[in-house]
Each structure stands twice: as C-alpha cells, then as structure tokens.
Amino acid sequence: MSSETPTPALSDLEYIPYLDEGGNLPESLSSKIGVYAIFDQDKTLQLVNYSRDIYVSLKQHLVRQPQSCYWLKAETIERPNRTRLETIRKAWIEENGDIPPGNGQNEAIWNQPIDAKKAMTDEDKATYNKSEELGKIKLLKKIARRVEAEIVEQLNARGVQAEIRFNPKLKEQGLLDLK
Numbered sequence: 001m002s003s004e005t006p007t008p009a010l011s012d013l014e015y016i017p018y019l020d021e022g023g024n025l026p027e028s029l030s031s032k033i034g035v036y037a038i039f040d041q042d043k044t045l046q047l048v049n050y051s052r053d054i055y056v057s058l059k060q061h062l063v064r065q066p067q068s069c070y071w072l073k074a075e076t077i078e079r080p081n082r083t084r085l086e087t088i089r090k091a092w093i094e095e096n097g098d099i100p101p102g103n104g105q106n107e108a109i110w111n112q113p114i115d116a117k118k119a120m121t122d123e124d125k126a127t128y129n130k131s132e133e134l135g136k137i138k139l140l141k142k143i144a145r146r147v148e149a150e151i152v153e154q155l156n157a158r159g160v161q162a163e164i165r166f167n168p169k170l171k172e173q174g175l176l177d178l179k
Contacts, residue, residue, distance in 0.1 A: 005084070007087060007088050007091045008075050008088070009091075009095060010037055010045075010048075010073060010091075010092040010095050010096065011095065013037075013073040013074070013075065014073070015039070015043065015071045015072070015073060016071065016072050016073065016074065017070075017071065018038070018058070018062065018069045018070050018071060018072055019158065019159065019160060022161055023158070023159035023160050023161035023162075024161050024162055025055060025058050025059060025062070025162050026055070026058070026072075027055070029054040029055045029058065029074055029076070030053070030054075030055035031053055031055065032053070032054050032055070032074075032076040033050075033051070033052050033053075033054075033076060033077050033078070033079070033080055033085075034050060034051070034054055034074055034075050034076035034077055034085070035048065035049070035050040035074065035075050035085055035088040035089050035092065036048070036049060036050070036051070036054050036057070036058065036072055036073065036074040036075075037072060037073045037074070037092055037100075038058075038061060038068065038069055038071070038072050038102065039070060039071035039072065039073075040067075040068045040069075040070055040071075041070045041071075043070075043071055045096050045100045046065070046068045046069075046100050046101055046102050046110075047061065047068075047100050047101070047102025047103060047110050048089050048092045048093050048096075048100060048102075048103055049089065049102070049103075049110075049111075050085035050086070050088070050089055052080060054074055054076070056178075058072065059162055059164070059178060060177070060178055061102075061110060062155070062160065062162075063114070063151060063155070063164060063176075063178060064109060064110060064111075064114055065102070065109065065110055066151070066154045066155055066158060067154075068101075068102075075088055113170060113175040113176060113177035114147065114151070114175065114176040114177070115174065115175060116140070116143045116144040116146070116147040116148075116171075116174045116175065116176055117140065117143065117174040119143055119146065119147050120143055124139060124143060127139055128140075137172045140171065140172060140173060140174035141171045141172055143174055144166075144170075144171035144174055144175065144176055145171065147176060148166055148171075148176055151164075151176070152164065164178065165178065165179045166178060166179060167179045
C-alpha cells in the first residue's frame with residue numbers, strides 16, 4: 001500500500017453485527033489482516049485494535065468481554081504493514097474523542113488471558129495456601145474450569161455457535177485463553 005492511501009474514517013464504515021442470526025462471528029474476516037473497532041450494545045466504542053487474523057482476535061475478545069461485544073467495524077489490508085495498521089488505529093481512537101476502555105484502563109482484560117485466580121473463594125485460597133505443588137495445580141484447574149463454565153454459559157445465552165476451546169495447559173496456572 002502506498003503512503004497516499006487515505007485512512008478510512010471510523011464513522012464512514014458500516015456496523016457489522018458481532019454475531020449473525022446463526023450465532024456465528026463474521027466469517028468474512030477469517031484470515032484477514034486489518035484494524036477493527038468493537039462496540040457494545042449501545043454502539044459505544046470499547047476497543048480499537050489490529051490483527052493478522054481479525055476473526056481469531058474477535059473470538060478472543062468475545063470470550064474475554066462477552067458483555068461488550070455486539071457491533072464491530074473493520075478495515076482490512078492485503079499485506080501486513082504495522083505502520084499502516086497503527087496509523088488507522090490511532091486515527092480511529094482520535095476520531096472517537098475518548099480513549100476506549102479496551103485501549104485504556106481495561107486493556108489487560110481485553111488482551112490478556114483470563115485470570116481465573118481472581119474468582120477464588122476464601123475457602124479456595126485457604127486450600128491453595130495449605131496445598132503442595134500438585135494440589136495447587138489441581139485447585140487452579142478446578143477454578144479455571146469453573147470460570148470457563150460461567151463464560152460458556154454467557155456465550156450460550158448469546159447464542160454463540162463458534163467453537164470455543166481453551167488451552168488446557170494454561171488452566172494449570174489458573175489462566176484461560178483460547179487454543
């Protein structure tokens with residue numbers, strides 16, 4: 001892409017439903033490189049990011065923040081060009097006027113694996129502190145599975161049909177991330 005390629009205004013792009021009537025993410029963005037903006041139910045901008053595979057990134061965000069992923073806008077490019085992607089991302093954030101939560105104070109919860117350890121009860125913490133290494137791993141896996149079940153329940157309530165598979169190795173650390 002030449003440097004003269006104009007940066008599309010976020011406001012000029014059409015809203016795309018995060019999930020279609022069948023509960024699927026937009027297949028048209030599978031394996032596409034580009035910049036995307038995620039909006040909540042009220043079409044309030046939540047995150048602007050870029051990816052080498054927008055579809056995979058959208059699935060990760062849906063699992064991490066299901067209550068905030070209802071609409072999106074996207075601009076795809078043919079070849080990876082970090083400078084171009086960052087230029088569009090920056091322009092869309094500036095156009096919004098405020099830094100979206102996913103680009104500011106909530107960046108980690110949008111972009112990092114889910115920390116299931118935050119869901120530990122006082123009883124879990126006491127058991128964890130008394131346990132040997134193997135016991136700690138087993139407890140973390142149990143807590144991760146409990147949090148995973150809550151996420152899957154939320155996604156099912158939204159009618160999500162996309163296959164959601166978490167990385168089993170990360171559960172041993174009390175973390176959830178898609179495989």
